[in-house]
Ligand SMILES: *[C@@H]1O[C@H](CO)[C@@H](O)[C@H](O)[C@H]1NC(C)=O
């Protein structure tokens with residue numbers, strides 16, 4: 001005879017097991033979803049699974065070659081698209097650098113390629129277009145450089161990957177991958193000339209020291225609070241950093257070109273200062289022009305965020321950045337000469 005307590009225990013056990021499997025099946029469907037996501041037969045489907053938007057309505061495949069000679073000879077490295085320009089530059093650079101480190105063939109999804117090719121003219125990594133028809137063995141993919149053991153394994157890096165240690169081993173080469181198209185170079189020089197005229201200095205334009213200042217606000221303020229539990233940098237940080245350069249280049253005209261996703265705030269806080277120029281006082285420029293302006297400057301100041309990091313890397317001069325521990329800018333700053341954190 002079963003006593004009611006045992007019965008209850010039995011029911012409770014069954015219920016608990018049901019809850020556990022429910023949680024497993026419905027709340028943690030990661031493995032299943034991944035298996036489906038990657039249940040692809042060719043690189044065509046695979047590339048689609050790496051992109052945020054549907055690629056199919058874009059320009060059709062130009063290559064129809066079915067020859068297996070075009071297929072990758074060995075394993076490959078690629079990445080999932082995520083974020084905006086600064087993130088996607090890190091994603092591109094991560095694939096580029098991991099390929100260089102491992103000897104794997106690099107491919108980037110067309111969604112990243114299309115975005116970056118509007119801005120840069122000498123990107124060397126192909127998209128999957130030419131190998132779209134090739135069969136794919138998803139069993140051979142690992143998700144990080146650390147998990148990669150054998151050269152028969154392919155790597156698909158997660159979105160938002162930032163690999164400063166590998167990328168910055170070849171910093172000069174990645175800077176030349178990101179060579180701006182002529183249009184952006186010309187426009188950015190026009191902005192710097194306007195900045196010189198804007199301060200009505202009598203100095204010769206060649207005697208100027210241009211310092212690009214990137215100030216990240218809008219949605220990043222909430223992100224800083226959620227992710228790092230800190231408020232945004234105070235205006236005093238930017239002023240201290242500017243004073244550092246004024247002192248360093250004493251006797252020369254130092255011109256601060258301020259780029260931001262919130263140019264109005266910058267104009268209000270710094271627009272009245274001598275030698276500060278905010279190119280887009282009301283609305284932001286396009287990200288491409290903003291980045292080209294930062295890159296055209298001689299030295300840099302930035303607070304945080306991937307966009308500011310790239311502006312400073314591409315400018316290639318001295319960089320003063322906001323001291324924010326556990327942020328990727330700190331790692332980049334440790335790896336590059338002439339980068340200093342300031343509070
Ligand atoms: C990859 O190479 C390793 C070591 O040579 C071997 O153990 C493994 O079976 C290979 N895997 C595949 C999928 O070829």
Ligand SMILES: *[C@@H]1O[C@H](CO)[C@@H](O)[C@H](O)[C@H]1NC(C)=O
Pocket residue numbers: 192209210296297298
């Ligand atoms: C500083 O930047 C300006 C504008 O891009 C450029 O013309 C000049 O050659 C740079 N100066 C140095 C020393 O690199």
Ligand SMILES: *[C@@H]1O[C@H](CO)[C@@H](O)[C@H](O)[C@H]1NC(C)=O
Pocket residue numbers: 323324325341342343
């Ligand atoms: C950055 O901040 C940390 C703690 O917040 C501090 O220990 C460190 O000295 C600071 N570094 C600089 C360069 O100000």
